[in-house]
Amino acid sequence: MASRYIEYFGDPDISYLRDALARASINIVPQSLLVKPLLDGRTAATVEKLITNNENYVLKRTSKDNWLPAAAECPGEGPLWVSGSLNQERLPRLLRCPIIDAIYHPPTEAWWLLMHDVSDGIVPRGNFGEAEAITLWSAIAELHAAYWNDEKQLADLPVASLSKTVSAFAEPIYGALTQEFRTPWAENVTQEFMPLRVLLPIFLDLISPADADFFLSIIKDRSWHNELDHSSATFLHGDLRRANISFQNDATILFDWELATKGPAACDLQWNNFLTFWAYTPEDGKEAWERDHLKDHYLNEVEKALGANIDRKEFERTWGLAWVSVISQLGFVFADANLDDQGTRSAIQKRIEVAFQKCRDALGA
Template sequence: MTDVIVAALRGALATGSFARLRSFYAPEPVLESYVTGHRETTVGVDAIERSWARIAPGPGVETYFSVDVHPGGYDIDVQRTVRPTGRPERYLHRIGVVDGRVSRHIVYPSLPREPVRLLPEPVAKSLVAGSVGDLAHRGFSGATLMRARLASGEPVVIKHIRPGRDWLARASGDEGREGWLFVEGVYDRLPAQITTPVIDAVASDDGWVIVMRDVSGALDTVRHGDPVACGSVLLAAVAEMHRAFRDTRPSAVLCSPADRLRLFSPLRPLIERRGRDMLPKTLNTAWESFADGAGDAVADAVLRLVADPAPLLSALAAEAPATLLHGDYRPDNLGVEGGRVVALDWGLACHGPAELDFVWFLSNTAWAGDEARAALEAEWERVNGGHRAGLALDLAVIFHAVMGEVAFVMSEARHQPDGFPKPSAATVRWWLRRLEQAFERVGDLRGEG
């Protein structure tokens, strides 16, 4: 049935006609669309057919397609060129299937992929002629990834970053942070336990071209490993980096905690309203899930700090020294190679308290039971000399919530169909308990308590 439904969707996108899909929908199916910039829900086959004319108007020629099969359905990433305008259009379809029929169909917009461009001469001269090709990937930023080979025969990955095309870059004040960190020698100053695959960075007319060793094997070690067992190595390495750069700011291009805090602000959907990026379109739903499900006391405390984060930022700066932060330290960006951690994607590298890297890692690593989260917190304590976590970690947990990550976890748990990767109910309860405990120990950050 999966192959038939997928084929029907591809046919519908090719013709612009929902009729090919009608027979595969369950009675009273639900369509959730974020195409217009916010969540719109439609129920029933007839209503969905009317909505389809807005979601995928007109026929199109498919230029990219991938599908991931899950127990509850499948994720489909498809790009097409709409006729007759020639406009590229990319959507992500999450299709929930019950008893062989589509019960939920979620459609997200995404930034269209762009073809490989000409590389700057210094990079092109270092490569084997004709070896450059597109690298299929599931990323949603404005970057283009390519495979190539150096003159030595070594395989490399080339990343073309364009800050003006990437909403995260715009939000974090990034003008090519990954490239600048290479040019300024920051990567060379990393301690022995952690490294980056970047071997060259060259400015281009619209951003930077980053040349990296192909470390896909190292990444698989983490992605397919036990999160707690891998966490021991990963946390020890990043803790060494934090110690090496403690009380120093190695580069002026690092993101500030204030900018990082605003990445997933409730205002972000309005700021990015003209963009095609997926995540900003989902933030309204995330914040609504948090406000509805966190409990009045916790929700009010967090939302007050969303409106005015100055007390939180001041308390965090006073409680913990600043250091170099990776900024996006999570399993998808990490590998282990020869006993060293290889860290990708330094585009969100920050200058702030080490605890921010750890809480981000914790949120993106342990979506299962409380035991994994407790084990990782204990490991963080151990690699930091056995010192019990103080208010700095509590403030980092609050920072995490004010930034919107707890809201995102709650929204994913609540809105994603069954049978797809998502946080468990236990994960949501754990974060809400942890957040409540943090506020109890920190007190009222408005200075009134």
């Protein structure tokens, strides 16, 4: 069921919080409120912890100056919540969204998203391993199955197109590499998006000239993406990184849906695969590329949820192309490591070499 679109002109004070909880049918009336800024997330939004005498909450206020929604041409989390797509009645049994209430604040042209505080279920960096991935991929398989090739449901989702979300990351990288900006917003992003500005030069220093040329080629000419655009599609979270995932009791809780889109399921999985096992590898004695059983687990789970077999040949093809897509957008994140340690540097360079070979294999290059 869709939620009502509500405009609010006040401040994020206790009156706002009481009204939001009442709209969500939460029978709690806070008597005190302390607002504490949260500064450790990689988001352009203002995120604050609301500490009350009862429970704690998180308030995320989107910025009208955030480059990502404009670049991806995506409506954002607020409209997605209002559409009802993230309500518990619409999500599968293993999945939760922590948003309680969403309102639009005209004075700042921002959406305010009030959420349960689920920070205690976020796994610290380095500790998110195969067990957590299996839990996540089981839950996301249920979401994917609920929308699998369902054209009507997918058409009703207020989300960006997959190609636009890819462009939002790839075009600034292309501009930074060539100083040729093919979109009006890309140059600003190269200055405003700190991870790209800091990590891209380090990444280029890590890779061979041949890999640098190949990296530029898959960003410059993204005709390889056409097949992803025309393959079996489903509802994608779009940003399955560790910091957007919380585990509480038997539920997998996903937040930060601003990159939500629709496309092949492999795009969600490869995004998480890259960030979990390639860019930030857990210390479990296994190499990043020794995780194929996770894909097999997902395929079994999604077919069980669908009650039918999927086209596994098509899935394998999109699996390879989704890897190319992730590397074209996030490859520079390989540089987010302690490269002063020679052992770490050598291990990352080996992973980069294998990652680019996987791209070449997918493209038949």
